[in-house]
Amino acid sequence: MATRRGIPPRGTPFEVVRTLLEEGGMHRAELARHLQTSRATITNTITTLLEQGLVEPETLTSDTATGDGKAPLKEKLVLARRAGIIGAAIHQDDSTIVGLGEVDGRVISTRALPCSPDATGPERISTALTALRELLDELPAPHPPLHGLHVAPNTLVNRYTGEVLGGATSTRWSKVNIRDEYEEGLGTAVVLENLARHAAYAQYGALESPLPRNLLHVSLSFGVALGQVLDGRIISGAHGGAGELGHVSIDSNGPICRCSHRGCLFNYAGADNVLEESRIVTGTALSLDEAIDLALAGDDRVVSIFSRAGAAVGMALNPVCNLLDPDLILIGGRLARAGDVILDPLRDALFRSALPLFGRDLRIEPAATLTDQALVHASLRALRLDVDLAAAVLAAHDPATVDAS
Ligand SMILES: [Zn+2]
Structure with a gap:
């Protein structure tokens, strides 16, 4: 520029x-x-x-x-579409969502690609690349230049180098550089954002005015992660690792976590722990949906498990609130279907220890269920934060126009 x-x-x-x-x-x-x-x-x-x-x-x-x-x-x-297009690939645990859109974020097309939670990173990328090429081929030929791709992987990744770092989910992504694979596959700039951070941005995009100044989105599933959108921007951290709430310790004498530290929230509020405790009290190996259904039906044994999980999340969120002063916390992920069974103890634990300034107006609500279109739209809008699309649009059309600006 x-x-x-x-x-x-x-x-x-x-x-x-x-x-x-x-x-x-x-x-x-x-x-x-x-x-x-x-x-x-x-x-x-x-x-x-x-x-x-x-x-x-x-x-x-x-x-x-x-x-x-x-x-x-x-x-x-x-x-105009001739100005160029941008794309998205969102890797969720059991599906990948891909899409294309105009450079200003309007979605052109999306496609959902179901996959096994055990599918490897290279398998997921290969499937997504094929689908993205098919979506490009569906545009009237010759298709406009692709100015960038936003990729949200469900793993801890250095968003600037593409390197995958640690964690159980990451073993399925090991030995692959996510950024390089997509850049080579499509020949365009790639921006990475961890799925939890992307989910927070997508939730922010789905809210109606007045928008919160500081939004936290907590995803409670088999992992526990936080995304934060402060003043309308995703906070990614120096490497893309800001928000790993699941590995915040709430008990220095607690059980040893897979990350080798003690008492991480993940071991109290993750779906694996909920299922193990449910198995012990019911004598049956339940699916997560079965456990949630029992909790919603008022089974005291299971309700108390969700209650402890919610309280643990509330405890872990206290220091986060002291640091970031959010005005809205959205609780999403698969455990959130338990509704107030998990939200009420979470609220109780957090507000019990909340300072007056952030505690007075803070709202804690269930996250919205977003469509594939909304998830892709958020990716396309997020891309603008990292890629100078205006320069790319003009340079692709006529480099002299950029120089003249
Ligand atoms: Zn840990």
Whole structure:
């Protein structure tokens, strides 16, 4: 991206493209206000971008899609598909969701790829790459340039190097560099974000105004993980490891965890522990859904197991709240289906020890069930935080345009 010294440029193609990327469709007048420039400047820039086919009226009709580079003055303008597309791959425990979208985050297509929880990383990547290529082939040829891919793996990964680090899930991902595999497979920039952090961003994207300033999303399943969206941004940490709540110790004399430390939350609130304790009290090896159904039916023996798990999560969240001061905590993951059986003890444990400032207005609620479309949409929007898509769009079309910005 080229910038002028002194007064920053206003209303350049780069700025208009970036604004449409970040804000979505806008009228000319809105663009002029947003970029603090004149309508005449914006009209000149838009005329150029219309002629290049990089922007188009939001609603293409037979009248507007005449290819003459014109658009009704009052029509909202959006980035055209010709500007390029971006993609997503979300690796959940038992499925992979892939999708394609416009560079401004509008979803074009999604596909769900069921897989065994035991499938290896290379198997999952191979399946996802095949599906992404098929989705690209379904676009009218020649398909626009692919400017980036957002990948959310269900493993602890260094998001900047692609290196997989530790953990039981990670053994299935070992010996594979996730970033390199996707970059080589599709020849595009790849941004990694751990699934828990991505889930938090997707939940944030599904909320209605007023949006929370600081959102925490706790995923309670066979792993226990936290995602945090502070002031609208995912907090990933220096390596992508911020939010490993499952390995926060709540008892220095507790059982030894698979991470070799003692008393990690994971050993109290993870689904494996819930199932083992349920097996002991019922004498039956239950599935997780069966255990949750017993808890919801009021079976005291199982309710107390979920209650202890919820209280343990509440204890572990206390220092997190002291550090981050969230205004909304969403509880998701498979254990969250137990509803208030797990949420009430969680709230009790957290609020019992909460400081007045964060405790007074903090809400703790179940997370929403998101569609594949919402998950892909969140990936496409998150990509903008790490890839300069405006520069990529202009460079792919005409490198001179970027230099001129
Ligand atoms: Zn641990």
